[in-house]
Amino acid sequence: FCLKDLFVTSTKYTRVLLKELLIASVAALFLGFGAVFLMLWVGIYV
Template sequence: MDISKMERYHGPVAHSSLGYLTVGLGGLGLFFVALFFVYEVTSTKYSRKITREVLLAAFSALFLGFGTLFLLLWVGIYV
């Protein structure tokens, strides 16, 4: 196996779009966190629904997690 004949690996996401993904996904995650916070503050103890709370928390965690991942890739920390 000659290393000079091998093709170089290219990631599935272009390096030039990592900043846009970071800002977009981080912004969406912060939006869902704010929505979750407003829902918790404005609803009473009896009007809260566990499914809505779990869905808002899951979406915020998902988007903030991927936003953080792309932020790390954007600054050169390859995970």
């Protein structure tokens, strides 16, 4: 939802690459943790 708002509400000049990379990194981190705990929950020990 944050990324959608970023692209809809900002122009090409107000978008900051560092901010987009930071949001993507945090999203990847949470997705990675979620995948690990999901695998642990279903019995795939990693």
